[in-house]
Amino acid sequence: MTPVRVRFAPSPTGPLHIGGLRTALYNYLLARKTGGIFVLRIEDTDQKRYVEGAEAYIMEALEWCGISPDEGPQKGGNYGPYRQSERQEIYAVHVKTLLANGSAYYAFDSEEELNDRRDAEKAAGNHNFRYDASTRMSMRNSLTLKKNEVEKLLADNTPYVVRFRIDTGNTVNFSDSVRESMSFQTSELGDQVLMKADGLPTYHLANIVDDHLMEITHVIRGEEWLPSTALHVLLYRAFGWEDTMPIFAHLPLLLNPDGKGKLSKRDGAKFGFPVFPLRYEDKVKDEVAAGFREDGFLPEALINFLALLGWNPGTEQEIFSLKELVSAFDMKRINKSGARFDIEKGRWFNQQYLIAQSGAELAPLVQTEFSKQGFELSAGKAAQVAGLLKERVHLLPEFFSSGRYFVAPVEIYDEKTIRKKWKPDNRVKFDNLADVLAGHDDWTAASVKAVVVAFMNDNELGFGAVLPIIRIALSGSVQGPDAFDMLEAIGQDTAVKRLRKSYDLFTSIKGG
Numbered sequence: 277m278t279p280v281r282v283r284f285a286p287s288p289t290g291p292l293h294i295g296g297l298r299t300a301l302y303n304y305l306l307a308r309k310t311g312g313i314f315v316l317r318i319e320d321t322d323q324k325r326y327v328e329g330a331e332a333y334i335m336e337a338l339e340w341c342g343i344s345p346d347e348g349p350q351k352g353g354n355y356g357p358y359r360q361s362e363r364q365e366i367y368a369v370h371v372k373t374l375l376a377n378g379s380a381y382y383a384f385d386s387e388e389e390l391n392d393r394r395d396a397e398k399a400a401g402n403h404n405f406r407y408d409a410s411t412r413m414s415m416r417n418s419l420t421l422k423k424n425e426v427e428k429l430l431a432d433n434t435p436y437v438v439r440f441r442i443d444t445g446n447t448v449n450f451s452d453s454v455r456e457s458m459s460f461q462t463s464e465l466g467d468q469v470l471m472k473a474d475g476l477p478t479y480h481l482a483n484i485v486d487d488h489l490m491e492i493t494h495v496i497r498g499e500e501w502l503p504s505t506a507l508h509v510l511l512y513r514a515f516g517w518e519d520t521m522p523i524f525a526h527l528p529l530l531l532n533p534d535g536k537g538k539l540s541k542r543d544g545a546k547f548g549f550p551v552f553p554l555r556y557e558d559k560v561k562d563e564v565a566a567g568f569r570e571d572g573f574l575p576e577a578l579i580n581f582l583a584l585l586g587w588n589p590g591t592e593q594e595i596f597s598l599k600e601l602v603s604a605f606d607m608k609r610i611n612k613s614g615a616r617f618d619i620e621k622g623r624w625f626n627q628q629y630l631i632a633q634s635g636a637e638l639a640p641l642v643q644t645e646f647s648k649q650g651f652e653l654s655a656g657k658a659a660q661v662a663g664l665l666k667e668r669v670h671l672l673p674e675f676f677s678s679g680r681y682f683v684a685p686v687e688i689y690d691e692k693t694i695r696k697k698w699k700p701d702n703r704v705k706f707d708n709l710a711d712v713l714a715g716h717d718d719w720t721a722a723s724v725k726a727v728v729v730a731f732m733n734d735n736e737l738g739f740g741a742v743l744p745i746i747r748i749a750l751s752g753s754v755q756g757p758d759a760f761d762m763l764e765a766i767g768q769d770t771a772v773k774r775l776r777k778s779y780d781l782f783t784s785i786k787g788g
C-alpha cells in the first residue's frame with residue numbers, strides 16, 4: 277500500500293479558525309496513526325485576500341497544539357515549494373496539458389463584455405446567466421474563434437482566462453469516507469475558471485495539481501468543499517489521474533452554541549468565547565479576537581475537546597491524550613452530522629487536564645499567571661496554590677483571580693455572610709484564638725486544625741460559627757479550599773495578622 281500522505285491546506289486570509297484547527301488535527305491523527313506524512317500547504321493564490329502574518333499565525337497555532345507538519349514551507353520536504361504562490365510555473369504547464377487535450381479553452385471575454393451579456397440576459401428574463409455548455413458557443417473563446425484569431429489575440433497579449441470545459445448531462449459519482457457515495461450533476465457546474473487573467477491558478481486547479489504532485493492519498497477537509505469535489509473529480513479525469521485520486525473525507529460543520537448555524541467569528545464575540553487558537557490582532561481592520569491560549573486553555577485540553585467535535589471513539593471515554601487519540605482515531609468514526617460547539621464542555625476538558633497534573637507540574641503555569649499580575653511566587657508556593665485550587669478553576673487566569681489572597685491582602689469581603697456570622701460578643705474568644713495560633717509552633721494544616729478544634733470545644737463553638745469567620749478573614753469569602761490548608765499556605769504571620777485585622781472590620785460591618 278502507498279504510504280499515507282495527508283495535507284492541511286489553509287488559505288492565509290486571516291487567523292486560523294477553530295474549525296480549521298480541527299481539520300489540521302484529523303489530518304495529523306491519520307498521518308500519525310498510519311506512519312504517514314502530514315503536509316502543510318499554503319494556498320495563497322488569491323492575492324486580494326492575502327493577509328500578512330497569517331501563515332506565521334497558522335504555524336504558531338499548530339506548534340502550540342503539538343501538531344506541527346512533517347513537510348511544509350518552514351520544514352521543507354521533497355515535494356516543495358509548499359506555498360502555491362511559488363508554484364506558478366507548475367500550474368502554467370498543467371494548464372497547457374488541459375488546453376492541449378481539449379479539456380480547457382481560452383476565454384477572451386472582457387469584464388465589460390460579460391456584464392453586457394448578463395444585462396442582456398436579464399432583460400430577456402434570464403437572471404442566472406452562466407458561462408457553461410449552453411452559452412460558451414456564443415462567447416469569445418478559443419472554441420468559437422478561428423485558430424489564427426486566437427493566435428493573434430495571444431500574440432497581442434490580450435487578457436484571457438482559461439476555463440474548464442464541462443459537458444452537461446453527466447453524473448459525477450465519487451465516494452466520501454464520511455458520507456459514502458455522493459453524486460452531482462455536471463449541469464450544476466459551469467465552465468469554471470482554472471487560470472485567472474493575472475496568470476494565477478484558481479483554487480480548484482492549484483489544489484488538484486498539488487494534491488497529485490504531492491502524492492496526497494487522503495483529502496480531509498471541511499464539508500463546505502463537498503460540492504467542489506465533483507469538479508475536482510472531473511479535473512482528475514481530465515488530467516488522466518483518476519487512478520491515483522485521493523480518498524475524500526468531508527468533516528461535519530462546527531455549529532454555533534444554538535446548534536443553528538455554522539460557528540462564526542461573530543458567535544465568539546456574541547457568546548464571549550474564542551473561536552481562534554491564539555489571540556489575533558488585525559492592525560489594518562483594527563480588530564482583536566480572543567484566543568484559546570490567552571484565555572488560559574491548555575493545548576492538550578483544546579485538542580481533546582476538538583477531537584471529539586466531529587469524531588467519536590465508539591466508547592464512553594472522553595479524556596484522550598494526543599497519543600491516545602492517535603491510536604483510537606478511525607476515519608470510519610467521523611460523524612456525519614454537525615457538532616455543536618459548547619464552550620462549557622471545553623472548559624470542563626481544561627479542568628480535567630488541570631486536575632490530572634500535580635501541583636508541582638502546574639507550578640510554572642501558576643507562576644506565570646501571578647507574574648502577569650505583578651506577583652512573583654516561589655515554585656514551592658506556586659505548587660501549593662496550584663494543588664489547592666486546581667479542582668476549583670477551569671482556566672489558567674482563575675488561579676490568580678481565585679487565589680489572589682494567597683499573596684495579597686483581602687480587598688473585598690463577603691459582607692452578607694459577615695453580618696450573619698459575626699457575633700461581636702465572641703470577640704474576646706476570637707482574639708484568644710489569634711493569640712493561640714500566633715504562639716503555635718507547628719504550622720501545618722493538620723496541627724493547626726487540632727488547635728482550632730480544641731478552641732471550639734473549649735468555647736462551645738461549632739464549625740459553623742468558627743470556620744466562616746476564619747475563611748472570610750483569610751480570603752474575603754466562604755468559598756475556596758479547606759480552611760486549614762488555606763491557613764497553612766498563607767503562612768503563620770500573615771494568617772494571624774489577617775485574623776486580628778478583620779475583627780474590627782467585621783464589627784463595623786455588623787453595626788453598619
Ligand code: GLU
Pocket residue numbers: 284285286287319483496497498501
Ligand atoms: N485552501 C482551502 C481552504 O482554505 C483548502 C480546501 C482543501 O482542503 O481542499 O480551506
